[in-house]
Amino acid sequence: MSELTQLGQNAKQIANQIARLSTPEKNAALQAIADKIIEQNEFIISENQKDIENAKANGIDEVMIDRLILNEARIQFLADSLIGVAQLEDPIGEIITGFVTEDGLSIDEKRVPLGIIGMIYESRPNVTVDAASLAFKTGNAIILRGGKEAIHSNSALVQVMQEALIAKQIPKEAIQLVTDTTRQSATDMMRLNDYLDVLIPRGGAGLINAVKENSTVPIIETGTGNCHLFIDASANLERAVEILVNAKVQRPSVCNAVESIVVHSEIAEKFLPLAEKALAPWQVELLADERATQFLTQATLATDEDFGTEFLDYKLSIKTVDNLEEAINHINQYSTHHSDAIITESYSNSEIFLNEIDSAAVYVNASTRFTDGFMFGFGAEIGISTQKLHARGPMGLKALTTTKFIIRGNGQIRQ
Numbered sequence: 001m002s003e004l005t006q007l008g009q010n011a012k013q014i015a016n017q018i019a020r021l022s023t024p025e026k027n028a029a030l031q032a033i034a035d036k037i038i039e040q041n042e043f044i045i046s047e048n049q050k051d052i053e054n055a056k057a058n059g060i061d062e063v064m065i066d067r068l069i070l071n072e073a074r075i076q077f078l079a080d081s082l083i084g085v086a087q088l089e090d091p092i093g094e095i096i097t098g099f100v101t102e103d104g105l106s107i108d109e110k111r112v113p114l115g116i117i118g119m120i121y122e123s124r125p126n127v128t129v130d131a132a133s134l135a136f137k138t139g140n141a142i143i144l145r146g147g148k149e150a151i152h153s154n155s156a157l158v159q160v161m162q163e164a165l166i167a168k169q170i171p172k173e174a175i176q177l178v179t180d181t182t183r184q185s186a187t188d189m190m191r192l193n194d195y196l197d198v199l200i201p202r203g204g205a206g207l208i209n210a211v212k213e214n215s216t217v218p219i220i221e222t223g224t225g226n227c228h229l230f231i232d233a234s235a236n237l238e239r240a241v242e243i244l245v246n247a248k249v250q251r252p253s254v255c256n257a258v259e260s261i262v263v264h265s266e267i268a269e270k271f272l273p274l275a276e277k278a279l280a281p282w283q284v285e286l287l288a289d290e291r292a293t294q295f296l297t298q299a300t301l302a303t304d305e306d307f308g309t310e311f312l313d314y315k316l317s318i319k320t321v322d323n324l325e326e327a328i329n330h331i332n333q334y335s336t337h338h339s340d341a342i343i344t345e346s347y348s349n350s351e352i353f354l355n356e357i358d359s360a361a362v363y364v365n366a367s368t369r370f371t372d373g374f375m376f377g378f379g380a381e382i383g384i385s386t387q388k389l390h391a392r393g394p395m396g397l398k399a400l401t402t403t404k405f406i407i408r409g410n411g412q413i414r415q
Contacts, residue, residue, distance in 0.1 A: 003180050004143075004188050008195030010173040011116045011141040018174045019113045019139040023090040026137055029168045033133070034082035036164040037157070041075045047156035048125065055149055063253045063313055067123040068150055078129045084379035085133045091398050092139050106408040111401045113139035115197035119382070120145045120186055120211060122203030125153035130373070130380035131200075132161055132175045138400040141174050143196070145189055147203070148181035155179065190215035202383040205310065220395070223360075223386025224310045225255030225338040227368045228331045230353070232324065232344035233264040237271050239365065240343040241278045247341070247367040249282045253312045255384060256339050256371040260307060260317040262327045268320050269295050279316070288318035307334045324349050328356050335359055337386045339368040360386050360393040 021029075037044065048070040055065050094111040101107060117140050121127050128144055135142035146154040154177055162172035178185055186207075190199060193216055201211035202222045211219055229247060231240050247258035263271055272295040276286065287302040299318070306317045307330075321327045331340050341363035342353040350364040361371040361384075371394060373381025378396030385391045391399035 002188070004178060004185065004192055005195075007143050007173075007176045007178065008116070008192055010176060011143060012195055014171040014173045015116055015141045017171060018136070018141050019092075019115075021139060021170070023092075025168070025170070026090065026139070027086040029165060029170055030082050030086035030133055030137065032164040032168050033129075033161050034079040034086075036160050036167075037075060037079050037082070037129070040156075040160045041072060044075060044153070044156045044160065045070055045072070047152040050152040051125075051150050058149075060149070061313075064123065066251070067253050068125065068153070070125055070153055074126065078126055081130060081374055081380045082133050084374070085137050085397075086379075088137070088379050088397060090137065091401055096403060103412050103414075104410065105412060108406040109403050110406050111398070112404050114400055114402050115140060116195055117142045117400065118145070118189055118192060118196040118199040118217065119143070120189060120199065120201045120203070120207065121383075122147040122207060123149055125150045125157060127202060128154045128157045128177075129161070131382045132158075133380055134382050134395075134397055134400055136174055138397050140400055141176075143176050143178065143189075145178035145186060146181070151179070151181055186210075187214060190217060193217055200383055204312075220383075220385055220391055220399070221387045222383030222395075223255075223338050224336045225257065225384070226260065226308060226310045226334060226336040227256060227258045227338055228260045228262055228335055228340040229258045229368070230262040230327045230331065230340070230342045230344075231264060231267065231271055232327075232342055232346060232349055233266040234345040234349065235264075235267065235271075235343040236345060237267065237274060240271060241274050243341070243343060243365070243367050244275055245278050247369055248279065248284065248316055249314065250369055252314055254369075255310070255312075256368050257312070258316070258341075258368055259309065259311050260319065260334065262319045262321055262330055263292065264327070265291065265320050265322050268292060272296055272318070282314050285315045286318060287315065289320055291320040292318045310336065324352060328353065332356075332358050338384060339363065339371040341366060341368050360384065 091111050096109045098108040117135050158177040161175050165172045196217045199217040199219045201208045205224045286299040287306045288299040293299045302317050337359045339361040340357050340359045373394040373396050381394045
């Protein structure tokens with residue numbers, strides 16, 4: 001029997017038991033996991049260090065290594081996010097709507113777990129805890145399949161979480177990890193229809209496209225982040241520079257970092273030198289269109305491919321436009337529909353931008369770095385969906401539920 005089949009069978013056997021857990025039982029278990037993660041932080045960090053050493057030996061760049069690192073501060077953040085999820089209102093059992101038909105049937109639409117969730121993801125071991133906590137709080141079992149670059153970290157985290165579940169007399173199979181990190185295991189997981197109710201890919205464009213093209217399990221697509229910042233003619237340039245620096249370089253390796261700026265031609269001569277100077281300490285590579293290059297001291301001519309690329313690095317594409325409509329058209333063409341922002345002092349322009357940009361999160365005068373389940377008050381996130389069916393944007397607890405109709409009668413038959 002393959003590892004995946006065994007994990008699937010394990011999850012199937014206990015799925016109903018997890019779905020029946022009360023809110024206090026789930027919250028107590030999440031608190032226990034948070035406590036255990038802090039208690040075992042030295043073990044987790046030591047296992048994480050193996051992944052860091054392997055990454056360095058394999059020539060992975062520093063920006064991507066940053067995604068792997070677990071230190072005391074990040075482990076404390078994981079524990080805090082677990083407690084945050086525990087404190088959130090439990091959506092399971094919520095009656096979304098209720099009514100009585102002409103036939104006297106009482107019909108309630110009730111929120112219920114999805115069942116068994118599969119997740120394929122890359123690099124960031126914090127995803128292991130975020131995904132497990134949200135799935136568990138919503139009464140789902142979850143099978144996690146992380147990348148080979150984080151296998152030691154993920155194994156340690158799942159081991160610790162399972163120990164906490166056992167201490168609370170909850171089946172450890174509620175949270176399981178695929179230890180086979182070969183490409184074949186990912187492909188096999190995409191076809192685990194007998195056990196998985198839904199599959200969620202989280203990572204780069206290659207992974208997400210592979211799952212979209214090959215999965216026979218229904219998927220919730222989390223998207224890549226080619227995020228844009230439009231600097232309108234009326235923008236406060238000091239504010240625009242501050243937001244750009246935050247959105248681009250605070251953590252360039254994450255999906256909500258800005259990859260491209262669109263600049264109104266009326267303020268390009270003033271804004272672009274300010275932006276270049278502000279980004280210089282991080283040696284951000286600027287890939288600009290022909291009009292923008294005349295206002296920059298160091299820039300490479302951008303290609304169409306550059307405008308459509310999620311760099312996840314210290315690179316930034318720059319496009320100049322003559323009006324708001326041109327900016328919106330450019331962003332909608334090249335955006336991955338994740339997070340896009342406008343910097344403007346014009347209320348009418350901000351409203352047009354909000355209404356016409358076709359993305360999951362659209363901002364006015366704020367950094368795209370806020371597109372995050374924790375920052376939105378969801379406690380954590382299992383990913384940021386860029387699709388339009390079932391879930392869109394940061395996916396918290398409700399995104400991991402479905403509904404069923406509860407119908408009560410007293411002998412009615414249909415005529």
